[in-house]
Amino acid sequence: MADRKPIESWLTDMDGVLIHEGVPIPGADAFIKKLRESGKPFLVLTNNSIYTPRDLHARLNRMGLEVPIENIWTSALATAKFLDDQRPGGSAYVIGEAGLTTALHDIGYILTDHEPDYVVLGETRTYSFEAMTKAVRLINDGARFIATNPDETGPSTEGPLPATGAVAALITKATGKQPYFAGKPNPLMMRTGLNAIGAHSETSAMIGDRMDTDVLAGIEAGMQTFLVLTGLTRPEQVENFPYRPSQVVDSIADLVERI
Numbered sequence: 001m002a003d004r005k006p007i008e009s010w011l012t013d014m015d016g017v018l019i020h021e022g023v024p025i026p027g028a029d030a031f032i033k034k035l036r037e038s039g040k041p042f043l044v045l046t047n048n049s050i051y052t053p054r055d056l057h058a059r060l061n062r063m064g065l066e067v068p069i070e071n072i073w074t075s076a077l078a079t080a081k082f083l084d085d086q087r088p089g090g091s092a093y094v095i096g097e098a099g100l101t102t103a104l105h106d107i108g109y110i111l112t113d114h115e116p117d118y119v120v121l122g123e124t125r126t127y128s129f130e131a132m133t134k135a136v137r138l139i140n141d142g143a144r145f146i147a148t149n150p151d152e153t154g155p156s157t158e159g160p161l162p163a164t165g166a167v168a169a170l171i172t173k174a175t176g177k178q179p180y181f182a183g184k185p186n187p188l189m190m191r192t193g194l195n196a197i198g199a200h201s202e203t204s205a206m207i208g209d210r211m212d213t214d215v216l217a218g219i220e221a222g223m224q225t226f227l228v229l230t231g232l233t234r235p236e237q238v239e240n241f242p243y244r245p246s247q248v249v250d251s252i253a254d255l256v257e258r259i
Contacts, residue, residue, distance in 0.1 A: 004224055004246075007258065009041040009199035011073075011190065011223070014056075016209030016231020017252055018044065021157055024063045025230050027253025032065050034259045041197035042071055047149040047183040047213065049076035049122035049164070050097040073193040075148040075183030076100040076122060080107045081192045082182045083146065087117055092146075093138050095131050095167075096122025100148060113138065121171065121179065122148040123164050132167065136174045145171070149183030151213070184213040190221035205246075207255065209233055215245045228252055 012018065018028040035042045044067050046056070053072040060067045076096070080103035083090060091110040094101055100122035101111060119135045139145050145168075152165035168179050183189050194204060201222035208214020209231020218225035227245040229235060230252070238248060249255060 005203045007205045007224060008203040009194070009197060010035060010205055010207065010259070011043045011045055011193060011218070012207040012252070013209060013214045013231075014044050014046045014060075015048075017207055017228050018065060019060070019063060020230065022063070024065055025252055027251055027256060029064055030256050031252045031259070032067060034256055036066065036068075038259050040259065041199045043073045043193050043197055044071060045073050045184070045189070045193060047075045047151055047189075048154065049074055049079070049100045049103075049148040049183075050124065051099045052102050053077070055099070071197075073189075073196065074099055074103075075189060076103040078186075078189040078192050079120065079122070079146060079148045079182040080104050080109075082188060083107065083109065083118065083120075090117040092116050092118040092120045093135065093143065094120045094122070095124060095127070095135060096120065096148070097124050099123075115141075116143050118146050119143045119171075120146045120148070121164060121168055123154070125161075127162075127167055132171060135171055139171065139175045139177050145175070145177045145179040147179035147181050150181045150185075151183075185216040185220070187217050187221035190217050190223065194221070207252065211238060211241045211243075211245070215241075216243065218245075219243055226255060228254075 053069045056072050057069045076099040084107040093113045093116040147168045150165040151163045153160040154163040205224040206218030207226045211233050215225045225245040227248045
């Protein structure tokens with residue numbers, strides 16, 4: 001097998017890699033600091049579409065992690081980029097928070113419930129029966145169904161929460177229509193992120209804590225992949241998957257010297 005090219009740019013997941021339940025994971029600050037000092041292109045990724053990059057920048061900053069706004073890439077931004085490429089200046093009925101609505105506003109989309117081109121489902125803590133009913137009827141009337149990410153649950157201090165994938169399944173059951181998911185593990189999210197920072201997959205690496213989203217998306221985008229064991233995937237689970245990361249490490253601290 002040919003040797004991989006040196007890593008010139010880095011993509012890393014946020015929850016489970018850099019932070020855990022609102023607390024930085026040891027080594028995260030050193031990793032981000034060294035990335036910034038190196039001048040290498042990098043992105044911090046999240047499948048959560050609730051927050052804007054500005055919100056996430058402030059949240060990370062409060063934890064002592066200095067990540068510039070332009071180095072944050074969300075499933076909402078990936079979704080907006082996809083829709084802008086597919087149907088510029090279109091319209092959408094949106095179920096989601098500011099992270100998603102702002103991203104769509106920024107590409108010039110009209111948010112409407114009157115004959116929209118798309119129904120776009122994102123993360124929210126206030127899913128309403130009324131909004132889901134409207135989404136079902138609009139999809140039945142011909143709107144195309146898009147969702148930011150397929151995660152069925154999300155973390156909280158009280159335990160798992162229903163997430164976009166679970167609500168998408170409800171709408172699919174009611175309409176018979178499957179959504180197109182723009183976020184991980186769709187490699188589209190990685191490729192649009194790489195394009196945003198002018199990086200190439202052959203010389204890029206993806207760091208994540210989940211085999212089924214982070215590592216899979218990295219592999220399918222043609223990148224080197226690093227699995228950290230500070231999040232959801234346990235060491236004994238790695239062999240359950242038909243694919244493997246380039247390397248398994250204990251935490252982000254083990255990758256500081258790789259930059």
